[in-house]
Structure formats: structure tokens, C-alpha cells
Amino acid sequence: MDTNIGLLILMVIGGGAGVITSLYLLVSFPAVIIWxxxxxxxxxxxxxD
Known part of the structure; x- marks a missing residue:
């Protein structure tokens, strides 16, 4: 495996941030509309209003 460990850590952090923001939007938009x-x-x- 040729991948640098620092690059691998950055990929995991970036992917996690993307998943968290996507889940937030998936929950918050319908919640606001229902409210x-x-x-x-x-x-x-x-x-x-």
C-alpha cells in the first residue's frame, strides 16, 4: 500500500464531515417544513413567518 497515512487521515476526516453535513440537511429540511x-x-x- 503506497498511500501516505496523513492523506488517509485527511480522507477519513473529510468523508466524515461530508456525511455529517448531509445527514444534518436530510433531517433539518423536513423538520422545518413539518414545524x-x-x-x-x-x-x-x-x-x-
Whole structure:
């Protein structure tokens, strides 16, 4: 195996950061939309508030 250990560590850290941000977006966007719809029906707020 010719790969430098430092490069391998950087690849793992970069890949982990990409996975974490992707999971955050995957969870946060639907959560915000559901929260806005809930407030619309519960309190009568506009979806843009």
C-alpha cells in the first residue's frame, strides 16, 4: 500500500464531515417544513413567518 497515512487521515476526516453535513440537511429540511405546517394549523401563522 503506497498511500501516505496523513492523506488517509485527511480522507477519513473529510468523508466524515461530508456525511455529517448531509445527514444534518436530510433531517433539518423536513423538520422545518413539518414545524411550519404544524404552526399553520395550530396557530394560523403564515408559512412564510
Amino acid at each position: 411550519k405546517i404544524y404552526r399553520k394549523f395550530r396557530y394560523g401563522y403564515k408559512l412564510t
